Amino acid sequence: MSSVKQPTTLGPMRRKSFEDMPCSIAQFLEVAGEWWTMLVVRDAFFGVTRFDDFQSRLGISRNVLTQRLEHLVEQGVLAREAYQDNPPRYDYRLTPKGRALWPVLTAMRQWGDVWAAPDGPPVVVTHATCGQATTAVMVCDHCGEALDGSGLTVSPGPGDPDGTVLPPRLHGA
Template structure:
């Protein structure tokens, strides 16, 4: 059963799901973030059907998340590179990976990130963009933004 479109919903999460909410899409983005750029490599690594990968890449290109570049003329072949918009998804992919590490990886994380500068393993830590304080959900309140309407009130 195909889901309805979120196109008309005034919610940034819903709008993001319009682009990256289909099965396989974030795994394609994950591999592009890891430097895999060619269709055949993506298809082999993911074990995804060619038609599904073609569709996902087309959606990402149309949304400006990925750009398609020709690297060979005969036969014509293309590679796929994340745009700035696509590279911004690294935070989303990292947060999902860390959630999966915590709740779905009983033997420990399959992949960890090491900070190049200090050489230590690291995790994503949300901080306030104004004061730098580490953020917890309980420290935040949602208020209407310039593009929004009514914000649901949290339960006490």
């Protein structure tokens, strides 16, 4: 039996699709915004590949896990590889698109370590090259300065041809 506390549900809420919204955050949420999704991806990074292992580790219902895995395969985040024919059974492995979620998971984990882990981080990441425990730091790819959200400006990019992603006051309209 799993020691994972089951989240409470708020009833049959349907969320809006962000498929047509020209915003990279909205597009990320379209793929990975459901709350179980990033926990499935986290476990895939930890080496979990089999349905029953995901299910027992997460305490997620089988039907919800089936939906999440199918969605992640459809989105190209996981690849399904048969390891048994009768009955059919599959491993779920991260694709390059899935492995590209590592910085997202790292940012979420580090936020949780600071703001929601009073007894300290539940997971420590060690850099294999130097052998030291490490945290990821976002830096400017031009000058190397650490980025924390201050000292930055935003402007419409080429993927926002009608200028609707940013509020009007942020792009001079």
